[in-house]
Amino acid sequence: MTTTPSPRPDGSPPAAVEAVGLVKTYGSVRAVDGVSLRVEPGEVYGMLGPNGAGKTTFLRMLFGLIRPDSGTVRVFGRSWAESGVGVLEGVAGFIEAPRFYPYLTGRQNLEALALLDGGASRGRVEEVLGTVDLADRAHLKVGGYSYGMKQRLGVAASLLRDPRLLVLDEPANGLDPGGIRDMRALVKRLASGGLTVLLSSHHMDEVEEICDNVTIMARGAVAFHGSLPDLRALAPEPGHLLRTTDDVAAERLALARPDLRVGRDGDTLRVAGQRAATTGLVADLVAAGVGLLELTPTQTPLEELFFMLTDPAGTAPTGGAAA
Amino acid sequence: MSAAVRFELRKLAAQWRVRALLLAALLGPIPVALVMSAQANPPKDTLFGRFALDNGFALALMLLGFLGQWVLPLLTSVVAGDSFASEDQHGTWKTVLTRSTSRNRLFWAKVLVNLGLTTLVLVVLAASTIASALLVEGAPALTGLTGQLIAPGHALWLVAAAWLSVLPPLLGFTCLALLMSVWTRSSAAAIAVPVVLALAMQMLGSVGTLEPVRPFLLTTAFESWHGLLTDPRFTGPLLEGFVVSAAWAAVCLAGASFILHRRDITGG
Amino acid sequence: MRRVLIPVLVPTLALVLALAALTGLAFATNPGSTVTKARLERALPAVFAHVYVQEQRLAGRTGLTVADLDPVAMCDRGGPSVADTGPGSDWVCLMSWQDPEVPMPTEGYGKFELTVRSNDCFTASSPSKLVGYATMTDASGKTVTNPAYEFDGCFDPDTSNTPTGHTFPSLLSLTSTTAQVDASGHPQVQLGCGTGSDGCAGTLTATVATADGSTGRSLGSVPFDLAEEQVKTVTLPGRLRAGDSQVVVTLSTTTGVGSSSPATLAVQGATG
Ligand SMILES: Nc1ncnc2c1ncn2[C@@H]1O[C@H](COP(=O)(O)OP(=O)(O)OP(=O)(O)O)[C@@H](O)[C@H]1O
Ligand SMILES: [Mg+2]
Numbered sequence: 001m002t003t004t005p006s007p008r009p010d011g012s013p014p015a016a017v018e019a020v021g022l023v024k025t026y027g028s029v030r031a032v033d034g035v036s037l038r039v040e041p042g043e044v045y046g047m048l049g050p051n052g053a054g055k056t057t058f059l060r061m062l063f064g065l066i067r068p069d070s071g072t073v074r075v076f077g078r079s080w081a082e083s084g085v086g087v088l089e090g091v092a093g094f095i096e097a098p099r100f101y102p103y104l105t106g107r108q109n110l111e112a113l114a115l116l117d118g119g120a121s122r123g124r125v126e127e128v129l130g131t132v133d134l135a136d137r138a139h140l141k142v143g144g145y146s147y148g149m150k151q152r153l154g155v156a157a158s159l160l161r162d163p164r165l166l167v168l169d170e171p172a173n174g175l176d177p178g179g180i181r182d183m184r185a186l187v188k189r190l191a192s193g194g195l196t197v198l199l200s201s202h203h204m205d206e207v208e209e210i211c212d213n214v215t216i217m218a219r220g221a222v223a224f225h226g227s228l229p230d231l232r233a234l235a236p237e238p239g240h241l242l243r244t245t246d247d248v249a250a251e252r253l254a255l256a257r258p259d260l261r262v263g264r265d266g267d268t269l270r271v272a273g274q275r276a277a278t279t280g281l282v283a284d285l286v287a288a289g290v291g292l293l294e295l296t297p298t299q300t301p302l303e304e305l306f307f308m309l310t311d312p313a314g315t316a317p318t319g320g321a322a323a
Numbered sequence: 324m325s326a327a328v329r330f331e332l333r334k335l336a337a338q339w340r341v342r343a344l345l346l347a348a349l350l351g352p353i354p355v356a357l358v359m360s361a362q363a364n365p366p367k368d369t370l371f372g373r374f375a376l377d378n379g380f381a382l383a384l385m386l387l388g389f390l391g392q393w394v395l396p397l398l399t400s401v402v403a404g405d406s407f408a409s410e411d412q413h414g415t416w417k418t419v420l421t422r423s424t425s426r427n428r429l430f431w432a433k434v435l436v437n438l439g440l441t442t443l444v445l446v447v448l449a450a451s452t453i454a455s456a457l458l459v460e461g462a463p464a465l466t467g468l469t470g471q472l473i474a475p476g477h478a479l480w481l482v483a484a485a486w487l488s489v490l491p492p493l494l495g496f497t498c499l500a501l502l503m504s505v506w507t508r509s510s511a512a513a514i515a516v517p518v519v520l521a522l523a524m525q526m527l528g529s530v531g532t533l534e535p536v537r538p539f540l541l542t543t544a545f546e547s548w549h550g551l552l553t554d555p556r557f558t559g560p561l562l563e564g565f566v567v568s569a570a571w572a573a574v575c576l577a578g579a580s581f582i583l584h585r586r587d588i589t590g591g
Numbered sequence: 592m593r594r595v596l597i598p599v600l601v602p603t604l605a606l607v608l609a610l611a612a613l614t615g616l617a618f619a620t621n622p623g624s625t626v627t628k629a630r631l632e633r634a635l636p637a638v639f640a641h642v643y644v645q646e647q648r649l650a651g652r653t654g655l656t657v658a659d660l661d662p663v664a665m666c667d668r669g670g671p672s673v674a675d676t677g678p679g680s681d682w683v684c685l686m687s688w689q690d691p692e693v694p695m696p697t698e699g700y701g702k703f704e705l706t707v708r709s710n711d712c713f714t715a716s717s718p719s720k721l722v723g724y725a726t727m728t729d730a731s732g733k734t735v736t737n738p739a740y741e742f743d744g745c746f747d748p749d750t751s752n753t754p755t756g757h758t759f760p761s762l763l764s765l766t767s768t769t770a771q772v773d774a775s776g777h778p779q780v781q782l783g784c785g786t787g788s789d790g791c792a793g794t795l796t797a798t799v800a801t802a803d804g805s806t807g808r809s810l811g812s813v814p815f816d817l818a819e820e821q822v823k824t825v826t827l828p829g830r831l832r833a834g835d836s837q838v839v840v841t842l843s844t845t846t847g848v849g850s851s852s853p854a855t856l857a858v859q860g861a862t863g
Contacts, residue, residue, distance in 0.1 A: 060417075060587075060588070060589065063417070063420070063421045064420070065416070065417055065420060065421070065587065065588035065589070066587040066588065066589060067587070084425060085423055085424065085425040085428075086423070088421065088422070088423045089423055091421075092421070092422075093421065094417070094418075094421065095417050095421070096417075097414075098418065099413055099414035099415050099417065099418050100413075100415065100418060101334060101337075101413060101415060102413060103337055103338060103339070104334070104337055108333075108337065111333075112330055112333045112334060113330075113418070113419070113422060115326050115329050115330040115333060116326055116327060116330050116419060116422045116423070116424045117326075117422055117423065118326060119326075157418070161422065161423075367714075367741070370712055370743055370745075371743075373736075373741070373743065466641075466642070466645070466738065468638075468712070468743065468744055468745040469634075469637050469638050469641060469744060469745075470637070470638040470639070470640070470641025470642040470645070470738075470742060470744060471641050472641075472645065502602075503602060503606075506598075506601075506602040507598050507599045507602050507603075508598055509598065509599050512599040512602075512603070516602075516603055516606065520606065520610075523610070524610075527610075527614070528709060528710075529708065529709055529710075530709075531677055531678040531679055531709055532677075533614065534624050534625075534626075534677065534678065534709050535617040535618050535620075535621040535622070536613065536614045536617040536618075537709060538617070539613050539616075539617055543710075546710045549710070549711070549712060549745040550745070550747060552745075553744075553745055553746075553747070557747035557749065557750075559747065559748065559749040560748065
């Protein structure tokens, strides 16, 4: 059934996921438009993109739920054409909201699904239920589960397969802040145990917090591809909004600093520059006797970059670091 | 394969509609037999109807003739029609197909489980109908379709054989319901269409001028047990019915498999 | 709504089309109906023998066996103009059998009416004259259903379809109860010819009835030739005169059977 994963020429193990030129169109919509990416074993890889970017479509092709129009995707060196469903050996995860049989309890769902993987011991089922903190609700029918509970059951069902690659499509979707924190902590913990994770997200902060490498998708295509440090380097300088007792004096002082760019956001003064430049300005204000009422960071730089990369009317990132 | 079969069995066992179906097959014949035996006039327009008020064997055979029209197709569609469509309804295709289970394996597991369940339902229904009919009306000698008298001991075997002889066309309807379940992705449609089709075929088959179509209809095989009750017995229609049912089943399953393999799983 | 309907309608329509195509194919390769004259002529006597013996048993007569009875039938569907094949409720079978206690009438058979279904089963109703009514009195004096009055049977569609060769003559009868006078004073009577092999032919002779029963004035004779299941009006050459109130009609057949004893009919209509 399964072919042995072919190692790469240099003898290193094959990539966990390797997509080459994947295309999927729905009518005139190019849902995925020539996406190539590579997830190395052991890393946490983020796919970031706004609604409709094609993240889910990409992951569906990875799981063989839909057939690409062209291009190939290999998982641990195996492709659908060669290995069929053997591609999914060692792979687990869920696409969009995880779904279960509503007439079975959470535990029964896991037990039934485990049958497909050759069965799981009772202890293992309890263990994964504990991991996602569902042990006390596992006796209830899934039909009555909340969105977040189903999301966690989805993670549990994936862990039950003891995967080497975990694929999560917007795992934090629908979770409360506590749930989001737990989910991120869980992913980090799993990753530290050597698991490869490919996750999609809308949120730059999520990717920033847990991912090593990232692909930013927009309208089916890759807008950025690289490590987080590379991404950060692309980000514009952090901006701040400034309110002082004497805005006129403050503006003059800010303009006097060559390492700061100054603008206005309505009535409020807006400065952008490296951290040292901003703190320097604050020292200048204090020295000049100008009272500082408020110093608020604008959007985080990566978020700003995200919007720039994915906004249809997006402009190239500005600022020193990108230049 | 066995893993997927056990998975399907586990799900079926937890569904109320499966339990309700088995319960209906087990208990339904009792009130029917009681009501029939209380009728004033025998329903002479159905075969064996003229003896149905005072002969349990005749009642069991009359009910067989009557049930074949649409009740049997309904019984099998209720679960088979839901089989694939419910995965769409619950959005669980992706749940199972992301677990190293090929579509092929899942498809055949569902087919096997549904064929098995239909067989079980028929056996339960047959046993319950024959038992209720005999208990309510007794077991005198039966007048066969050549007018011959059949001793009760022999009649029991013939009636049981007649009931079992509808299994091939019934399984044909199971496959039809499975096809509709894959194709329409709607339980309601996959349950209704085979029943409506059964009625339509029944009607087509009874129109004199459409007689050439009869051999190809699934419902014709529901009547092939007649030859068991004549003297001498004839089995040509039973064999023909078996071949026709197998052909229907094969075409339906091939179609269903083709559609399932080609489709994109995007819902859920 | 469209999203729900289309995935359901397309497969349903496809199935209906497939069924229609199947129908077309079936007609193209039409092997002909399994319901045939020859098969019924074999099946009906087989069933009848059993139910008749059952009836006689109920009545207390033992000793009569199916083999003794040796029934023979001739079947016909819907008269000479309808092909003798296919299901329908217009099948008629003539059957004779050997029961020393119930001899056949002069024509030599009883007439059975059959409803034959496309599933190769039929319901037959028997001639009451020979078989009795729906209920009967059994040996112990109880009223029971007569098993031979109306009965079901099925036949093997794969059995021999070679003609049995059994034929029975048509039964010729006077179907009018009066002699109608036409405009020019000729009396007219109606003849009916029943199901049978060759129809009815012969001569009809009529005389004016006399009060003392002697042979009256001749009204002449007319030859007739009727197909089976045909009714025909025959006009006599002689004229009736005022005061002629009855005519005596005598039938003699060369084909078919009929009572040869004279029948007296009242004259109806103006006589000149
Ligand atoms: N089954 C489908 N039929 C038609 N169009 C589809 C289908 N699935 C996806 N699309 C289109 O493909 C594009 C990409 O959708 P996809 O679901 O992959 O985006 P996504 O990045 O996962 O978005 P989200 O963040 O909202 O989940 C969208 O324009 C969507 O409308
Ligand atoms: Mg998505």
